[in-house]
Amino acid sequence: xxxxxxxxxxxxxxxxxxxxxxxxxxxxxxxxxxxxxxxxxxxxxxxxxxxxxxxxxxxxxxxxxxxxxxxxxxxxxxxxxxxxxxxxxxxxxxxxxxxxxxxxxxxxxxxxxxxxxxxxxxxxxxxxxxxxxxxxxxxxxxxxxxxxxxxxxxxxxxxxxxxxxxxxxxxxxxxxxxxxxxxxxxxxxxxxxxxxxxxxxxxxxxxxxxxxxxxxxxxxxxxxxxxxxxxxxxxxxxxxxxxxxxxxxxxxxxxxxxxxxxxxxxxxxxxxxxxxxxxxxxxxxxxxxxxxx
Amino acid sequence: xxxxxxxxxxxxxxxxxxxxxxxxxxxxxxxxxxxxxxxxxxxxxxxxxxxxxxxxxxxxxxxxxxxxxxxxxxxxxxxxxxxxxxxxxxxxxxxxxxxxxxxxxxxxxxxxxxxxxxxxxxxxxxxxxxxxxxxxxxxxxxxxxxxxxxxxxxxxxxxxxxxxxxxxxxxxxxxxxxxxxxxxxxxxxxxxxxxxxxxxxxxxxxxxxxxxxxxxxxxxxxxxxxxxxxxxxxxxxxxxxxxxxxxxxxxxxxxxxxxxxxxxxxxxxxxxxxxxxxxxxxxxxxxxxxxxxxxxxxxxxxxxxxxxxxxxxxxxxxxxxxxxxxx
Numbered sequence: 196x197x198x199x200x201x202x203x204x205x206x207x208x209x210x211x212x213x214x215x216x217x218x219x220x221x222x223x224x225x226x227x228x229x230x231x232x233x234x235x236x237x238x239x240x241x242x243x244x245x246x247x248x249x250x251x252x253x254x255x256x257x258x259x260x261x262x263x264x265x266x267x268x269x270x271x272x273x274x275x276x277x278x279x280x281x282x283x284x285x286x287x288x289x290x291x292x293x294x295x296x297x298x299x300x301x302x303x304x305x306x307x308x309x310x311x312x313x314x315x316x317x318x319x320x321x322x323x324x325x326x327x328x329x330x331x332x333x334x335x336x337x338x339x340x341x342x343x344x345x346x347x348x349x350x351x352x353x354x355x356x357x358x359x360x361x362x363x364x365x366x367x368x369x370x371x372x373x374x375x376x377x378x379x380x381x382x383x384x385x386x387x388x389x390x391x392x393x394x395x396x397x398x399x400x401x402x403x404x405x406x407x408x409x410x411x412x413x414x415x416x417x418x419x420x421x422x423x424x425x426x427x428x429x430x431x432x433x434x435x436x437x438x439x440x441x442x443x444x445x446x447x448x449x450x451x452x453x454x455x456x457x458x459x460x461x462x463x464x465x466x467x468x469x470x471x472x473x474x475x476x477x478x479x480x481x482x483x484x485x486x487x488x
Numbered sequence: 489x490x491x492x493x494x495x496x497x498x499x500x501x502x503x504x505x506x507x508x509x510x511x512x513x514x515x516x517x518x519x520x521x522x523x524x525x526x527x528x529x530x531x532x533x534x535x536x537x538x539x540x541x542x543x544x545x546x547x548x549x550x551x552x553x554x555x556x557x558x559x560x561x562x563x564x565x566x567x568x569x570x571x572x573x574x575x576x577x578x579x580x581x582x583x584x585x586x587x588x589x590x591x592x593x594x595x596x597x598x599x600x601x602x603x604x605x606x607x608x609x610x611x612x613x614x615x616x617x618x619x620x621x622x623x624x625x626x627x628x629x630x631x632x633x634x635x636x637x638x639x640x641x642x643x644x645x646x647x648x649x650x651x652x653x654x655x656x657x658x659x660x661x662x663x664x665x666x667x668x669x670x671x672x673x674x675x676x677x678x679x680x681x682x683x684x685x686x687x688x689x690x691x692x693x694x695x696x697x698x699x700x701x702x703x704x705x706x707x708x709x710x711x712x713x714x715x716x717x718x719x720x721x722x723x724x725x726x727x728x729x730x731x732x733x734x735x736x737x738x739x740x741x742x743x744x745x746x747x748x749x750x751x752x753x754x755x756x757x758x759x760x761x762x763x764x765x766x767x768x769x770x771x772x773x774x775x776x777x778x779x780x781x782x783x784x785x786x787x788x789x790x791x792x793x794x795x796x797x798x799x800x801x802x803x804x805x806x807x808x809x810x811x812x813x814x815x
Contacts, residue, residue, distance in 0.1 A: 474593060
């Protein structure tokens with residue numbers, strides 16, 4: 196029972212974690228909390244759906260297509276909207292991302308309709324049995340993808356020029372600019388990267404929550420919660436926060452008496468408020484993170 | 489003086505509406521009244537005190553369900569149930585004070601988001617009390633021993649509550665409390681140095697915002713007569729935010745205009761699904777880029793004395809009369 200709850204919690208939690216990675220990539224370099232992430236990811240996932248059903252692409256190709264579409268969308272949002280509002284205070288920029296999200300939701304409704312669509316699992320083989328723990332192949336894939344994404348991002352930030360430029364921009368925008376880094380381009384790149392990863396998360400979560408215009412919103416809110424738990428400015432923190440969130444949610448649902456067990460989502464969000472109060476910088480975030488955003 | 493005259497004229501006009509309006513018009517106006525109170529409540533917190541909240545639908549839900557349950561189980565009158573619902577919501581507002589004292593800007597927004605989500609996720613799952621996903625019927629309001637069942641009576645009740653709440657907000661903003669709110673928004677450190685207690689006034693701001701929103705929720709429940717959890721999700725919080733951002737959140741006419749506009753917009757656009765969302769979205773982006781102080785800020789900018797002075801003479805005379813500036 197315990198092992199099963201932890202394992203499926205980890206699987207759900209990695210999805211929150213990947214989604215949170217996308218949010219934090221954007222937040223770190225541009226200081227914009229992308230509240231439209233859910234809608235943007237929904238849009239990219241619908242592109243994967245289109246590629247799968249209409250063009251009959253194989254699953255990996257469709258996911259790749261969605262990631263490219265997500266990246267393009269991210270770059271477009273940055274160049275087309277955020278660039279125009281760069282003089283507005285940071286706190287009102289998130290309102291603009293909400294606006295983009297609303298427009299995308301309406302457009303997706305016009306293109307794909309308003310009913311819920313089934314989205315195929317990446318792997319549909321027999322579940323694996325590890326002792327008395329059952330693990331679906333899809334969950335295994337999700338865990339592997341999480342590890343891979345973390346590794347790729349780690350290598351990107353550690354060893355590539357672009358990665359170092361991104362880190363520099365997030366630490367001190369003006370100094371980075373003075374060192375010859377094209378801060379605007381780094382911002383666009385972060386948006387593209389953030390939504391590319393978001394699209395991947397969308398394609399992996401869609402089989403579980405099904406695909407409709409709003410199904411990604413709750414996933415996004417939980418990703419925000421995961422990001423808060425991890426410290427909001429820390430990429431490893433996002434993954435750790437996501438995993439922790441998934442496990443806590445599952446354990447609460449599994450062990451609490453049946454009267455209050457359905458309140459697991461409420462419990463998670465109350466927990467987030469408590470974390471924000473006690474440790475605004477989360478588990479792995481920088482100390483300054485909670486103060487003056 | 490002129491402001492009072494205009495306000496009296498407006499209220500008088502509104503009070504005369506039932507003479508010619510259809511039932512549906514009255515229903516929409518009552519709905520707008522509830523939204524106005526909620527928007528003013530959010531403006532007090534976000535516009536005047538500078539505390540970002542995208543979880544106010546949580547207070548709206550507490551007010552609505554609170555009023556419905558109070559009337560259902562205690563059978564009290566409208567004018568008892570509504571303040572009680574507001575008070576219930578206001579006390580919950582104190583809960584958010586704890587994060588609010590430590591967090592600013594986007595982190596506070598996340599905390600309020602977490603609160604709103606916690607409430608909207610709890611509602612359908614606490615089915616024994618709230619009726620679950622199906623929602624619950626709200627018993628008709630009782631006023632002076634009578635059941636309020638026609639829309640005209642409901643409209644007058646809604647109008648009365650709204651007038652009282654807006655007046656309350658107006659006097660509050662112009663008082664010591666309002667000035668403390670604005671000081672906290674503009675420069676918290678300087679405000680504190682001048683003797684404004686951040687703890688006390690932030691607590692008051694959260695309490696008042698939750699109180700206003702809770703009363704709006706109670707009114708909403710009575711106007712619509714039926715409430716369900718899906719109406720109080722993140723979408724509603726954002727809707728409230730759009731109202732004050734669109735109208736101009738650091739003013740009183742701003743949220744009022746925004747709330748009325750956003751109540752009517754869906755009914756004007758009901759023909760084309762999704763068009764409303766596109767317009768909302770475009771409006772949000774447009775506001776951030778072009779009109780940071782909302783529609784009312786825009787009006788104020790273009791009716792500033794130097795702008796008016798440049799108008800042709802007859803227009804200027806009319807404008808100065810309306811704006812109450814005579815030389």
